[in-house]
Amino acid sequence: MTDQSLSKTPAIAEPRSTSMLSMLWRDKLAFCSAVVLLLIVLCALLGPALLGDLATSQNLRGRNSPPFDLARGWAFFLGGDSLGRPMLARLIVAARSTMMVAAGAVVAALAVGALLGLVAGYMGKTTSQVIMRLADVIMSFPSLLIAVVVLYVLGPSIPNMILVLAITRIPIYLRTTRAEVLEVRERMFVQAAVVMGASHWRIIARHILPVVAPTLVTIATLDFAFVMLAESSLSFLGIGIQPPDITWGLMVSQGRPYLTTAWWLALWPGVCIVITTLALNLLSNWMRIALDPAQRWRLEARSTKDE
Template identity: 85%
Template sequence: MSQASLAKPPRSAEKSAAATVLSMLWRDKLAFVSVIVLLFVFLCALLGPALLGDLATDQNLRGRNSPPFDLSRGWAFVLGGDALGRPMLARLIYAARSTMLVAAGAVIASLIVGALFGLVAGYMGKTVSQVIMRLADVIMSFPSLLIAVVVLYVLGPSILNMILVLAITRIPIYLRTTRAEVLEVRERMFVQAAIVMGASHWRIIGRHILPQVAPTLITIATLDFAFVMLAESSLSFLGIGIQPPDVTWGLMVSQGRPYLGNAWWLAFWPGLCIVITTLALNLLSNWMRVALDPAQRWRLEARSTTDE
């Protein structure tokens, strides 16, 4: 057997691992439906603006506040029209891009920064750890809403500034979690063996510690994605978040608030999108918490074997 074949795992083993994950996901119907819902939302966010951008922005005052399920004005008005006669269905799909962009950008940025500082704080000496943790304490000492109001007031409301604000407020969560995980992992035998063999600090962190911490961070990021969505919606609802011509689900809820008495669908449909997407993320994070934990994964695998 050649050295290359030893270094690379057999393709059949990779397929078997993927099939096992898909089987565990299929057996948990709530998690499976959640994945389908999230894939649909991300597909709308990716393709929606290109396909329905003009339809979502063109105004038609004859169709303003059109009731839902009235197809006399076309299929696009199946969910009704807004105060400027724009179809709600196209607006919801169009707004998915900005909503997902803000949530994904904030989560990814806070995950990278928080995990990096958490790895350093957990692995390096006490002095470095204390400095980093005090910075996290400073961020956590300010209410996240106050930070958002100040930053957005100074820099102005925009998608980039919204990502910056939400990412700053979420960094301490990943930092503290990563540090706690590293403090436990670094005492394990394989890490001590790598230190004795003379491996560099960054090699130990990247090759031996990070893979052990990553499943926990991925699970938290999935759950945090839902929290960031709600935070963005709250800020947009208060009027200090995304501003027109950009549009998010939270901004649509805010714009539909004055019409709750005579056009409830203006706020109901974007609110329903927020609830469904957040619920799907929570259900998926619960499944990932078990699936990514080797100590608990056997529960899903055993369930799959029993059902078969």
């Protein structure tokens, strides 16, 4: 009797783990954003090698040629600039400098800010106060003003641009990391590691950092769009990247005098900036849920329901 009743008892379905790629595929907006960003990264990596000469070759007969005119070739599908250079090739080549500045600034700010935040959150009160006062000093000045002053003194270049943008973004990661560490260090698994005699750096690297990392990655994805917009603003003001290097912000600045006669000179790089920023914002919103164990079940349940 007992065996029969047990045999009729329905088996409890074990929860299935859903991969990140599967959850990304189910969220169409996030998936499209990831595809767009992948295409932009490929353009940044391969564009200068394939189209570098075409983007810099001048043809005064085709200056300010209108878009969607294939008579001059596929490279002039988006028109030509004031020196007859194809806009499509220049947009692809400019993606490299734009992505290089944004990625370099975000990675540098993330590394320095996370390290200082881990130390400030885990070590004693004196060390924390010194580090936080440093962050307050940086945040007391407007970031754009710091960038203008530093670039005016050091000169506009890609390394200087990365340096100044990274400095202005360090407090964001520092304060976020410190707040996370203050909460994580009181959990039971960290206290157990302390009791077992683990060193401070081992506890930080093996127990605290993996818990804090998803939050930092989400912030970095969102901050990438902000840094790219800041670089575009500085290039538009004329103190950012200078020719012969090109960025989307510099192209917008160069096309400003021709807004009434050749609107496409400023429109297409502006569209690239908007599309990239929008894709980063959508992807960061998805990553915020996917990397949070407390909210990831929403995406997993959606994936299981669709199957």
